[in-house]
Amino acid sequence: MKKILLGMSTADLKLLAAELGEKEFRGKQVADWLYRHGCREISGMANLPVAFKSKLEAVYEIGRSQLQKNNMGKDGTFKLLLRPYYGELVETVGMPYDERFSCCVSTQIGCPVGCAFCATGSGGFKRNLAAGEMIDQVLTVAEVAIKEKLLAPDGRVSHVVFMGMGEPLLNYEATLAAVRLINHELKIGMRNITISTIGYVPGIYRLAADRLQLTLAVSLHAADDALRRKLVPGMSRYLLKDILSACQHYYSHTGRRVTFEYCLLKGVNDSQAEAASLASLLKGLNCHVNLIPFNEVLHSNFRCPEPAGVMAFRRVMEEAGITVTQREQRGAGIQAGCGQLRRQPGSG
Ligand code: SAH
Numbered sequence: 001m002k003k004i005l006l007g008m009s010t011a012d013l014k015l016l017a018a019e020l021g022e023k024e025f026r027g028k029q030v031a032d033w034l035y036r037h038g039c040r041e042i043s044g045m046a047n048l049p050v051a052f053k054s055k056l057e058a059v060y061e062i063g064r065s066q067l068q069k070n071n072m073g074k075d076g077t078f079k080l081l082l083r084p085y086y087g088e089l090v091e092t093v094g095m096p097y098d099e100r101f102s103c104c105v106s107t108q109i110g111c112p113v114g115c116a117f118c119a120t121g122s123g124g125f126k127r128n129l130a131a132g133e134m135i136d137q138v139l140t141v142a143e144v145a146i147k148e149k150l151l152a153p154d155g156r157v158s159h160v161v162f163m164g165m166g167e168p169l170l171n172y173e174a175t176l177a178a179v180r181l182i183n184h185e186l187k188i189g190m191r192n193i194t195i196s197t198i199g200y201v202p203g204i205y206r207l208a209a210d211r212l213q214l215t216l217a218v219s220l221h222a223a224d225d226a227l228r229r230k231l232v233p234g235m236s237r238y239l240l241k242d243i244l245s246a247c248q249h250y251y252s253h254t255g256r257r258v259t260f261e262y263c264l265l266k267g268v269n270d271s272q273a274e275a276a277s278l279a280s281l282l283k284g285l286n287c288h289v290n291l292i293p294f295n296e297v298l299h300s301n302f303r304c305p306e307p308a309g310v311m312a313f314r315r316v317m318e319e320a321g322i323t324v325t326q327r328e329q330r331g332a333g334i335q336a337g338c339g340q341l342r343r344q345p346g347s348g
C-alpha cells in the first residue's frame with residue numbers, strides 16, 4: 001500500500017518537495033490541490049511538472065475515500081457512508097443552516113466506550129482513523145453539498161464538529177492533527193471547531209495544555225455517578241467531580257466556556273429532580289448545557305421524552321441560572337442524528 005498525502009500539512013509537503021529535488025513552492029501547490037481543490041488523483045494536479053508527479057505517484061496516493069452511499073434527509077442534512085483509504089466503513093454527516101454549513105466528523109470506526117444508548121458503541125470498536133481520513137470526510141461532504149446545490153460552487157464548510165463515530169480524545173494525536181489541518185489548510189476558524197468527548201479526563205487535561213481556541217463539549221448524561229456508570233460504563237473510572245475539575249481546568253487554561261451535552265432519556269435521567277441536581281452540580285462553572293432529546297436507535301429500550309418533559313427539564317435549569325440550548329433533531333429521519341451512526345453498511 002502506498003503512503004497517503006492527505007494528512008500532510010503545507011510545511012510537510014514543502015519538505016517532501018525538497019526531498020524529491022523540487023523547489024519548495026511545489027509543496028504549496030500540492031497542498032492547494034489537496035485541500036483547496038479537493039483533487040482526487042495526483043495526475044490531475046495540472047500545474048506540476050510531469051517528472052515531479054511521477055516521483056510522487058511512485059510512493060504516494062492522495063488517499064481519498066470512496067463514496068458508498070448518500071442518504072439525503074428532508075431538512076438538507078445528509079449522511080454519507082464512506083470507505084476510507086485504509087478500509088472498513090465510516091459515516092459522516094453534512095448539515096446546511098442559513099448562515100453556516102457544518103460537517104460532523106467521525107474519529108474512529110466504531111467506539112470502545114460502549115454507551116448504553118448509542119448505536120456507534122453497540123457495534124464495538126474496529127480502529128482509529130488517521131488525520132487524512134478525517135479531513136477527507138470534510139472534503140467529501142463539501143463535494144457532495146456543492147453537487148447537491150446545498151452549497152454554492154465556491155461555498156465551503158464553515159463549522160466542523162467532532163461528534164461522529166468514536167471518542168476523539170481516545171484517538172488524540174490523529175484528531176488534533178486533523179483539527180490543525182482543518183484550521184490551517186481548510187481555513188476553518190478554531191472557534192468553529194468543536195470536539196465532543198464522553199468525559200475522558202486525561203484527554204481533557206491534555207487538550208487544555210494544547211491551549212487551542214476550539215470548543216470543548218463534554219457529554220455528561222447524568223447528575224450522579226451511579227446512573228452515569230450505567231449509561232457510560234466505559235468511563236466509570238472517572239467520577240463526575242473529576243470530570244468537572246478537568247473542565248474547570250480547561251476553562252482556566254483556555255478561557256473557553258465548556259458546553260455540556262445531556263442526552264435526555266425518558267424515565268431515566270429526565271426528571272425535574274435530576275434537572276435540579278445537574279444545575280447544582282454545574283453551579284459556578286462558566287458553561288452552557290446542550291440538551292439532546294434521545295434519537296431512536298435500533299434494538300434500544302430507551303425512549304425520547306415528550307416535548308413537555310424536555311421543556312420542564314429545561315425550565316428548572318434555566319431558573320437555576322444555567323444557560324440551556326436544545327439540539328435540533330437533525331437527520332434523525334435518515335439515522336444521521338447524534339448516536340445513530342454505525343459501521344455496518346445499509347443500516348441507516
Ligand atoms: N464520543 C463523543 C462524540 C460522539 S457522540 C461523545 O460521546 O461525546 C455525540 C453526542 O451524541 C454525544 O453527546 C453523545 O452522547 C450523544 N448521543 C449518543 N447516542 C445518542 C442517541 N441515541 N441520541 C441522542 N444523542 C446521542
Ligand code: SF4
Pocket residue numbers: 111112113114115118119120121122164165166167198339
Ligand atoms: Fe462512543 Fe460517544 Fe457513542 Fe459513547 S456516545 S459509545 S463515547 S460515540
